[in-house]
Amino acid sequence: MKRILAGLCLTTAMSLSAPAFAETKTVGVSIPAATHGWAGGMNYFAQEAVKRLEATYPDLDFVLATASDPAKQVNDIEDMVATRNISALVVLPFESEPLTGPVKAVADAGVWVTVVDRGLSVEGIEDLYVAGDNPGFGRVAGEFVAGALPEGGKVVVLRGIPTTIDNERVEGFQAALEGSSVEILAMEHGNWNRDKAFEVMQDFLSKYPQIDAVWASDDDMSVGALAAIEAAGRKDVKFVLGGAGMKEMIARTRDGDAMIPANVTYPPAMIATAIEVTALGLVSSAPVSGRFVIGSVLVTPENAAQYYFPDSPF
Amino acid sequence: MTAPLQPSSPPPAAFAPRRRISMTVVGPILALILLAALGAWLNPNFLSAANITNVLARSAFIGIIAVGMTFVITAGGLDLSVGSMAAFIAGLMIMVMNAALPSLGVGIPIVLLGMGAALLAGLLAGLLNGLLITRLGIEAFIVTLGSMGIYRSLVTWLADGGTLSLDFQLRSFYQPIYYGGIFGVSWPIIVFGLVAVLGEIVMRSTVFGRWCAAIGSNEQVAKYSSVRVARVRLATYVMLGLLVGLAVIMYVPRLGSASASTGLLWELEAIAAVIIGGTLLKGGFGRVWGTVVGVLILSLIGNILNLTDLVSPYLNGAIQGLIIVLAVILQREGKPGA
Incomplete structure (x- = not known):
């Protein structure tokens, strides 16, 4: 033990003195x-x-x-x-x-x-x-939604803070849905914020009697949207697609939660x-x-485990 | 009790030197009614019980805080720290409850512990602001601007830059405090209502309310009329801190989390609601029921904008600003250039 300690001290001393020699x-x-x-x-x-x-x-x-x-x-x-x-x-x-x-x-x-x-x-x-890849982030999300609703359906979108990033994502999302029978009912800014997303989602639920899916576009906003849906007791919403891969959401996808079937990475x-x-x-x-x-990658229950970082705060 | 200020003048009018029925009284109510009518006309779901409950419940946080802010502003003060303070207390409350979970288990005691911690933290935070302002004589604006930054950083630090989340089981147990209620009225609405009614009574019919107005309108005169200025002013900040704690008790069960973005800009919304309601920003006159109307106006605007597609979402902020200014203009009748 002592010898190891001594060795440690020596290496520390060496690494401390190293700058004197190397540039x-x-x-x-x-x-x-x-x-x-x-x-x-x-x-x-x-x-x-x-x-x-x-x-x-x-x-x-x-x-x-x-x-x-x-x-x-x-x-x-x-x-x-x-x-x-x-x-x-x-x-x-x-x-x-x-x-x-x-x-x-x-x-x-x-x-x-x-x-x-x-x-x-x-x-x-x-x-x-x-x-x-922001346009890719939107495109991957759009492709997933189109694939998950092959019969078509009504989708609401929670947008981020009005920025180029948000615009590129939304354009990618809309482009991916072109030609599919999925209809975007409304888009509103939730500012990547849980509370704001909660309120916007509550109002979407009051406004539209039938919503098939939500593109929350960010996992903080997913948290708010999910709470609003749960509180309203609405069964028509089939899933919420978030993004950026918050560890709690990745874990729910990994565990096969039907409300959160996937995620899109923006690491x-x-x-x-x-x-x-x-x-x-x-x-x-x-x-x-x-x-x-x-690239922005689609996270599914199959590959979720490799995107789960338990020590990260996000 | 020492009788403050000219006991010979008619009591209710003493600190409200305005005409009896004027736009200052009708203005905010008119604005609220117009907004409600607009909402109902634009979307039939606006008046549904679910939507009304949503709007009232989400107003409760700012509303409870704004009632306390009415007293602070009436007494000539200001508190910019309430939003950050709410975030910090929410974070603290979540940490306390999570830490106590292994020993207390899920149940009423742990919720009471969390509530106690929130109220205590609010009390201390308010006391700190108040002491710095009254004992050291630093401008309220500067003290609370400082504590605003401190609390915001502290919650970011506590959450390690991420989000503090209440244990899932605990959250499910605690959730009814936000979503549940009695006779179809949810708890946040009930608490907001009680706070508003009590606040109105304190402001209108107690010595404390009059002291606040006296200090706000003329500190020197109040001092010479044997009002203990520092103590009353300190009490307004402590009361506001307690109410922030109460608002957090209602807020935490909603999403069960707190982060650096919790309570962002709540202070400005609360101050705006107070001013829309007819309280003077420079102090001396306060109206709690007006504040309640102000809070409702602010949340109705957001709600109506979400329920309709009238304007581009990029313009939401502009519409909100416009209505705030209009609501204040409505009540300025007869005071040009004031």
Whole structure:
């Protein structure tokens, strides 16, 4: 035991002294704060990736900053460049427009830039772009709904916060339903929020005597919609299709809950992909520039187990 | 009891220097009736028992808080922290109940424990706001802006950025507090009604209500009339904190969860409801029944917009803003430039 401890101390000492010999590179990671479920998951996976990489590559340093608004994020990035002399920046922009200028300035200074999920408003700034597939997210959901209601049916849609992301998803969904006999009764913004989704769903249930399915488009909104349906005691709603893969919902799909027959992924872990690939580019000669689009996958009872992450907060 | 302020003047009019029947009284009610008529005309389901229950029950959280806010604003204060405070207390209550589950099991005691924890947390949070404002003399706006950020961060931290969820069995047991009721009236509506009636009585017919108005209209005069300004003002914040706790008791059984997005903007909705109801934002005059009407107006707008396809959902916020401003204009008759 003592010898193991001594060994541990020695390796720690070595890894501590390593920066003195090898050239240490610092990677800045700037992400929005955990203000809703998906962002909470994203924060978790970012921290996990940083922890893993710091252990794996002793000559890589990481600075992780979370911002609650775009202005704070700009400050974070400026601080990273000014005080930490970062070699690479991994950024998930809070909003595209306000972050474009500051991130471009970082790129112009010769720092490697990886942009995640939300693209900047000018193309060609970033060296690597890692993103989810929003039109695909909507398309996969639409295809599932069309397949699940072969005789046709009436569907209501809960939309997210009005953004490009939401628009792309809804367009993908509508495109996938074209030609099928599924009718979209109404779409209303539930803002990716449980309470808002609960109220909107209650009102949909008052408004329409027959609803066959709900595309909640997000698992936080599924929670609200399911509670509203349950409280109203309505048996006509056959299923609620959420999205983004909240662990509780994945578990219910895995266990064969008929109300939640499937899910569509939009993994918050894409931030980990971005950090890992950026680190790979710094420590090896493997080329990593370009675009990395993470597909949205349909989760069914058969494959749900592999999308269940018990430790993630989302 | 020391008699405050000019006992010779006619009591009810003392702090309501307005004409008896004027638009200030009729305005909010008129707006509510117009909205209800519009809703009924646009969608026959609007007046169904289920829809009315939905709207009243979902108004209850903001409504209970807004009644407390009426007192705070009447006494010349403001509380921006109530939304975050509600989220924090909801998170705390869920954690307390989950933690006590192994020892207490599912049953009445654990629900009572949760309720007690929520009320206690509300009381302490209100006390903290109140003490900072009255003892240290910091602006209410700044104190509660600070505590708003603190509680919002705390709930995010407690939930580790995700969502705090009540144990599933416990939630099923506790659920009837939101969805159940007696004689077809659900509990949130009953509690909201009781709070509103009690609030109206306290505001109108008790010394405390008059003290609030006196402090709000002129703090110095109130002080010289031997009103214990700091103590009364502190009491308004404590009462508001308790009511936030009560609102959370009604809120948690609905979805059984709390996250960083719980109670977002509740403070502004509560303040808007108070002002629509005819309470003066600068203090000195408060009307609890008006606040209730204000809360109902706000939730009716959302409900009607969902029940109809009149406007693009992108414009919902604009319609809401428009109706809020219109409702306030309706009651400004006879006070141009005020």
